[in-house]
Amino acid sequence: MILVWIGFASTGIIIARYFRKTFSSRKLCGEDIWFSIHRTIMCLCAFLTLLAFFFIFSVLQGRWVDFNEKTAFAHSIMGVIIVILAVIQPWMTIFRCHSESRFRPIFNYLHRTVGITTYILSLPVIWLAIYFTNSATTSNKAIMGAWTGWVVLVFVAFEALEFFFKKKGFEEPLSIEFDMDYPTVHPGSQTSRLKTTLQYFLLGFHILVSLGLAIALIVLISKRL
Numbered sequence: 001m002i003l004v005w006i007g008f009a010s011t012g013i014i015i016a017r018y019f020r021k022t023f024s025s026r027k028l029c030g031e032d033i034w035f036s037i038h039r040t041i042m043c044l045c046a047f048l049t050l051l052a053f054f055f056i057f058s059v060l061q062g063r064w065v066d067f068n069e070k071t072a073f074a075h076s077i078m079g080v081i082i083v084i085l086a087v088i089q090p091w092m093t094i095f096r097c098h099s100e101s102r103f104r105p106i107f108n109y110l111h112r113t114v115g116i117t118t119y120i121l122s123l124p125v126i127w128l129a130i131y132f133t134n135s136a137t138t139s140n141k142a143i144m145g146a147w148t149g150w151v152v153l154v155f156v157a158f159e160a161l162e163f164f165f166k167k168k169g170f171e172e173p174l175s176i177e178f179d180m181d182y183p184t185v186h187p188g189s190q191t192s193r194l195k196t197t198l199q200y201f202l203l204g205f206h207i208l209v210s211l212g213l214a215i216a217l218i219v220l221i222s223k224r225l
Contacts, residue, residue, distance in 0.1 A: 007210050009119055011207055012037075013116075053080075089118070092111060140221065150209055
């Protein structure tokens with residue numbers, strides 16, 4: 001779960017939100033490359049989340065957490081919500097309506113809302129996990145604090161890039177609908193080399209930070225179990 005929601009999920013969201021125009025004119029498996037990467041990462045997240053849930057269910061032999069164990073119980077309820085939403089997302093995209101349908105904006109907002117809600121919920125769930133597993137050491141809290149701060153910072157940084165280059169007139173703003181059929185490149189738009197370089201740098205650094213923190217947290221928690 002930690003590897004999925006710290007290491008992978010945010011990267012999939014970032015690619016879908018900020019790299020549709022950066023990966024212009026590139027295809028993978030017949031689809032825009034940003035969409036292929038986003039779909040692969042997020043489907044992997046859903047699969048691994050469901051797999052982890054079944055592992056936990058098996059280890060606990062089907063027993064639910066006692067209500068009196070407040071932290072663990074809260075973690076279990078929020079965790080189940082995340083599992084349900086994570087599984088709903090790929091099925092929702094499979095049955096999405098055509099891009100020209102008048103109902104498509106409804107799908108776009110539902111897809112975005114479910115995805116963002118699931119991701120936001122993952123943060124307190126992981127925080128709760130390090131407490132009820134008696135893993136709330138100074139190191140683990142520092143890692144989670146660093147991750148919480150970083151994930152806010154990286155999204156702010158990407159939004160700042162979009163705002164700056166839009167203000168300078170380089171390109172049109174991103175679609176607020178987060179549409180998967182949104183064109184990779186706008187007619188007449190231009191993505192500067194500087195912006196592309198900064199985006200790649202931010203993405204690469206984010207991947208290193210997220211995977212590094214996820215692996216460090218997994219190792220430290222495993223030593224406490």
